[in-house]
Amino acid sequence: MRRAKISIVGAGNVGATCAHWCAAEQLGDIVLLDIPGDMADMPRGKALDLRQSSPIFGFDSNIIGTNDYADTAGSDVVVITAGIPRKPGMSRDDLLATNAKIMGLVCEQVAKSSPDAVVIVVSNPLDAMVQRALQVTGFPPxxxxxxxxxxxxxxxxxxxxxxLGVSVEDISALLMGGHGDTMVPLASCTSVGGIPISQLLSQDKLDAIIDRARKGGAEIVGLLKTGSAFYAPAGATAQMVEAVIRDKKRLIPCAAYCDKEYGVGGYYVGVPVILGTGGVEKIVELELTDSETAAFKKSVDAVKELVTAMAGLV
Structure with missing residues (x-):
């Protein structure tokens, strides 16, 4: 029985750390790809370094670094982290235009080399980039x-x-909406050891935590000064890869294509899904409170504006 094949396009901090988590969990063979240029050997160096840790941690995954999409052929899962972060002086349109172009070039190659793959997009601005990936690959949503x-x-x-001073294992939570300041944490779906969060925290404290979660990435950028978060983004991506590779049927929030679900017509937005070997196997529709519905609509509107702006730039 062959091992699954996981290709990661973009060998920066997020991509390389995702490869690390996937290897440690023995999810399959891994291809780490980045573009040729001055740093052409970088993905090979990272892949070799990671491979040399295999005797220590006991995984047998074949890990290679490359600049050639031919090495990714027949992948079961393709993770796309490629793109540039927003820099001082850049507008949102600048970031959209550049990353939409990169996403288009990547997805053209992915569609040719791995036509049966499940594609997991990590690049930002996320909700627009995954919409772009759908357009270019032509894959089923x-x-x-x-x-x-x-x-x-x-x-x-x-x-x-x-x-609260409790284990993270005891906290169950769910968020919806776009990635960023308009995401919608659902207090009605948040509990600690089965106890509703409303019985453990005041609304003011919960609101402060929600606000910090919304700005979690920006907080880390402010602390790092020269980069952005990568441990948690890579770990989150590896969890999705595992759900697909091992057909886990995880009920988790992902940016999924909503055709009619939640009244969203033809856009990607964060919703709870069942994630398995077929990718998004079901979108789970919840009954939201009035305030959650209003916040979700606001988030969807922000996603629509982003996608509309992208359409005018590509």
Whole structure:
């Protein structure tokens, strides 16, 4: 029985750390790809370094670094982290235009080399980039997914655990909506050991935690000064890869294509899904409170604006 094949396009901090988590969990053979240029050997160096840790941690995955999409052929899962971060002086349109172009070039190659793969998009601005990936690959929407909800939920759960002094394992939570300031943590779906969060935290404290979770990435950028978060984004992505490779049927929030679900017509937005070997196998529709519905609509509107702006730039 062959091992699964996981290709990661973009060998920066997020991509390389995702490879690390996937190897440690023995999810399959891994191809780490980045573009040729001055740093052409970088993915090979990282792959070799990671491979040399295999005797220490006991995994047998074949790990290679490359600049050639031919090495990714026949992948079961393709993770796309490629793109540039927003820099001082850049507008949102600048970031959209550049990363949409990169996403288009990557997805053209992915569609040729791995036509049956499940694609997990990590690049930002996430909700627009996963929409772009769908357009260019031509894959069924269930096989093109955006990673954001798992990360945002992890940040939310982390801050709740820190505030309450409890294990993160006991905190169950769910978020919806776009990735960023308009994401919608669902207090009605948040509990600690089965106890509703409303019985453990005041609304003011919960609101403060929600606000911190929304700005979790920016907080880390401010602390690092020269980079952005990568441990948690990579870990969240690896959890999604595992759900697909091992057909886990995880109920987790992902950026999924909503055709009619939640009244969203033809956009990617963060919603709870069942994630398995077929990608998004089901979108789970919840009954939201009035305030949650209003916040979700606001988040969807922000996603629509982003996608509309991208359409005018590509």
């Amino acid at each position: 269930n096989r093109v997914i955006g990673q954001a909800g798992v990360l945002d939920t992890a940040r939310y759960r982390t801050f709740l655990a820190m505030e």
